Amino acid sequence: IQKAGYATDPNYANQLIQVINDFGLNLYDMNGDVVGNDVIEKAIEAGMKWVGKSPYVWGGGRNQADVDAGRFDCSSLVHYCYASAGITLGPRESVTTWSLINMGKPVPASEMKRGDLIFFDTAGRNGHIGIYLGNGKFLNDSSTQGVSIGDLNSAYWSxxxxxxxxxxxE
Incomplete structure (x- = not known):
């Protein structure tokens, strides 16, 4: 780009990459459709349909009636999302944040990607969980907001x- 005379700032490429990452532009193709792993996208889509429509229910989501009615807590929401995409994260009836902390493989926070499970120390160590969406945002079911999008940069979640x-x- 620089050799063609379109960019004269030596940091242009790095700045452009930063803008693309900051605004999540790398999550979409030229048609505006989300790109990425189909399983992860299907899991996220399953949870997104409940945003703003499902209150937090402690112990909810562990039977089919609760799932059908959208009654989840944080761990059962995550379980439901991935089960909807064909991934079983242990038995639905006994899912907890403490069972989910052993699923998959650990990843440094600096390398987290869309679809990763992220944990919080709200109700004790690893007492809350969400699904990372990218750009500091995550899908979760919180006791105050129900199924919602949280922001890792907010005072509370940070x-x-x-x-x-x-x-x-993967």
Missing amino acids: RYFNGNVRRVV
Whole structure:
């Protein structure tokens, strides 16, 4: 680009890459469609349909009636999302954040990607979980917001994010 005379700033390429990453432009193709792993996208899509429509229910989501009605807690929402995409994260009836912390493989927080499981110390160590969406955002079911999109950069979530990240799908 620089040799063709379109960019004169030696940092142009790095700045452009930063803008692409900051605004999540790398998550879409030329038609505006989301790109990426189909399993991860299907899991996220399953959870996104409940955003703003499902209150938090502690212990919910562990039977079919709860799932059909959208009654989840944080761990059962994550389980439901991945089960909807064909990935079983242990038995639905007994899923907890503590069972999910052993799923997949650990990943440094600096390398987390869309679809990774991320953990928080809200109700004790690893007491809350969400699915990382990218750009600091994550899907979760919180006791105050229900199924919603959280922001790792917010004062609340940045205080409780403990750096534990698990990758269950490559």
